Amino acid sequence: MKSNLGYFALAALIIFTACNQSRPTAVDEDGLATLSADSIRLHVSRLAHDSLLGRKPFTAGETKTIAYLQSQFKEAGLEPGNGDSYLQEVPMVNIQTYADPQMRVSSPKGGFSLKGFADYVIWTDKITDKVSLNNDELVFAGYGVVAPEHNWNDYAGLDVKGKVVLVMVNDPGFAAGDTTLFKGKTMTYYGRWTYKFEEAARQGAKGCLIVHTTEGASYPFSVVQNNWNASKLRLDDRSKAKPYTDINGWVSLPAAKRLVAAAGMDSTSFFAQADKRGFKGSSLNLRLSTNMKVETTFNKSFNVIGKITGSKRPDEVIVYTSHWDHLGVGTADETADSIYNGAFDNASGTASLIELARAFKSLKTQPERTVIMLAVTAEEQGLWGSAYYAQNPVYPAANTVANINIDGLNPFETTRDIVTVGEGQSELEDYLKTEAEKAGRVLAFETHPEAGYYYRSDHFNFAKVGVPALYTSRGVNVIGKEEGYGEKTAAEYREKHYHRPSDEYDPATWTFAGGLDDLKLLFLVGKRLAFETTMPKWKEGSEFKAIREKE
Numbered sequence: 374m375k376s377n378l379g380y381f382a383l384a385a386l387i388i389f390t391a392c393n394q395s396r397p398t399a400v401d402e403d404g405l406a407t408l409s410a411d412s413i414r415l416h417v418s419r420l421a422h423d424s425l426l427g428r429k430p431f432t433a434g435e436t437k438t439i440a441y442l443q444s445q446f447k448e449a450g451l452e453p454g455n456g457d458s459y460l461q462e463v464p465m466v467n468i469q470t471y472a473d474p475q476m477r478v479s480s481p482k483g484g485f486s487l488k489g490f491a492d493y494v495i496w497t498d499k500i501t502d503k504v505s506l507n508n509d510e511l512v513f514a515g516y517g518v519v520a521p522e523h524n525w526n527d528y529a530g531l532d533v534k535g536k537v538v539l540v541m542v543n544d545p546g547f548a549a550g551d552t553t554l555f556k557g558k559t560m561t562y563y564g565r566w567t568y569k570f571e572e573a574a575r576q577g578a579k580g581c582l583i584v585h586t587t588e589g590a591s592y593p594f595s596v597v598q599n600n601w602n603a604s605k606l607r608l609d610d611r612s613k614a615k616p617y618t619d620i621n622g623w624v625s626l627p628a629a630k631r632l633v634a635a636a637g638m639d640s641t642s643f644f645a646q647a648d649k650r651g652f653k654g655s656s657l658n659l660r661l662s663t664n665m666k667v668e669t670t671f672n673k674s675f676n677v678i679g680k681i682t683g684s685k686r687p688d689e690v691i692v693y694t695s696h697w698d699h700l701g702v703g704t705a706d707e708t709a710d711s712i713y714n715g716a717f718d719n720a721s722g723t724a725s726l727i728e729l730a731r732a733f734k735s736l737k738t739q740p741e742r743t744v745i746m747l748a749v750t751a752e753e754q755g756l757w758g759s760a761y762y763a764q765n766p767v768y769p770a771a772n773t774v775a776n777i778n779i780d781g782l783n784p785f786e787t788t789r790d791i792v793t794v795g796e797g798q799s800e801l802e803d804y805l806k807t808e809a810e811k812a813g814r815v816l817a818f819e820t821h822p823e824a825g826y827y828y829r830s831d832h833f834n835f836a837k838v839g840v841p842a843l844y845t846s847r848g849v850n851v852i853g854k855e856e857g858y859g860e861k862t863a864a865e866y867r868e869k870h871y872h873r874p875s876d877e878y879d880p881a882t883w884t885f886a887g888g889l890d891d892l893k894l895l896f897l898v899g900k901r902l903a904f905e906t907t908m909p910k911w912k913e914g915s916e917f918k919a920i921r922e923k924e
């Protein structure tokens with residue numbers, strides 16, 4: 374939405390009037406009556422307002438957003454969640470890279486150069502001023518996966534210390550189309566590019582290059598190219614001894630084939646060998662050289678955290694999360710609007726936290742376990758606020774019963790279904806199913822599990838430290854509409870409004886009727902957890918099960 378003073382004055386008036394109608398109600402037997410679509414609408418209209426400038430970390434928009442959330446958490450009756458503070462500081466670093474325009478490849482038979490941007494894209498996650506490859510050996514490590522629960526180790530018997538590994542995107546199950554291998558077409562954590570870099574660093578590699586394929590990544594090489602000499606935000610974790618490779622990146626498929634050919638092999642059979650159980654990685658007998666200058670800038674942002682202390686088991690916590698941040702002010706669209714309001718993504722989820730707080734506070738019997746509302750920062754830049762919380766938890770992961778994450782609440786009509794992202798991950802799915810059925814609704818699953826959405830929002834950082842995490846998205850079976858209507862509107866949002874200035878609150882059409890129904894279910898799941906003594910578990914085959922059991 375464009376800045377317009379007249380509009381702002383009007384909006385302020387509406388906000389002021391509406392405000393008086395959405396006070397927390399008195400005691401509410403089951404909490405459900407407290408949840409209100411009008412109240413969600415009110416908070417979304419404020420959080421997605423132009424005056425918050427697209428809620429980008431480190432801007433005046435952040436200052437206003439976190440002030441608003443603190444005051445709302447307080448008004449809803451939440452106690453400060455981090456000692457006597459509602460804030461958790463998140464130290465971050467911005468890393469700007471300046472890579473040389475080419476990479477020299479030498480082989481026993483001679484050498485050639487690959488072109489930066491066209492053939493490959495590299496960057497560093499290291500806090501330093503310069504990184505280089507100096508005739509470093511290139512080793513093929515299949516999918517670069519170590520997955521004990523699938524009895525798979527691409528690094529077995531392979532020495533990659535100080536070397537550059539070449540790995541493939543996605544996982545062996547995806548490529549082979551074999552449902553008995555990993556999860557078949559459904560992407561696992563091992564298929565994500567972030568995992569490849571983390572594993573390569575754990576193995577002591579100096580660099581990690583992923584072979585890009587459009588099917589495997591689910592996006593074209595042009596998306597990867599956006600990373601070329603771009604600036605990237607990540608956590609400032611200098612105080613931790615976390616391993617990092619010097620250089621990470623992608624090579625295009627044609628460039629990867631050139632590398633394999635230079636090693637004297639046929640690329641088709643060469644890459645296919647990695648899909649087979651018992652695959653062994655090997656050196657390509659090629660050496661790489663290139664340089665990169667690095668500029669770092671340090672800054673800090675904030676997570677906002679409030680709680681309701683449990684009456685009987687205060688040390689056991691249930692954490693609701695939503696990212697408060699969005700993209701700020703950027704490139705203008707065709708209507709000359711440059712403010713990325715992020716009304717759906719994720720003013721709607723953030724507003725939900727305020728509503729959930731009011732609902733839990735209104736309960737006649739206070740929760741026996743502690744309930745946390747955590748609005749996290751810097752999701753859009755790489756899930757950093759939740760990563761920081763997971764690595765520096767205010768409440769230990771072992772005592773964290775569950776995470777329920779909301780990233781986009783349905784602004785429109787009610788749906789019969791609610792979609793669980795990440796089918797079969799944890800028992801929280803069964804909790805949701807029970808509540809959905811009691812409400813006369815049904816549980817549905819993702820239509821494109823190969824896109825790996827379970828690994829793309831904040832709950833993923835809880836999963837990585839073993840906390841069972843529930844993430845849903847809006848249903849597609851819209852009540853009172855023809856078949857296909859739900860898919861059509863969802864596709865429309867992705868094409869026209871996702872990460873664009875037009876993701877705006879529309880008071881005329883955004884009823885949140887569907888969102889209210891979904892929020893009720895998420896509230897009921899959390900409420901059940903807040904009164905019971907059991908700890909929900911990861912299901913068999915989940916890549917996070919072993920992490921939880923180690924605790």
Ligand SMILES: [Zn+2]
Nearest residue numbers: 696718719780
């Ligand atoms: Zn989001």
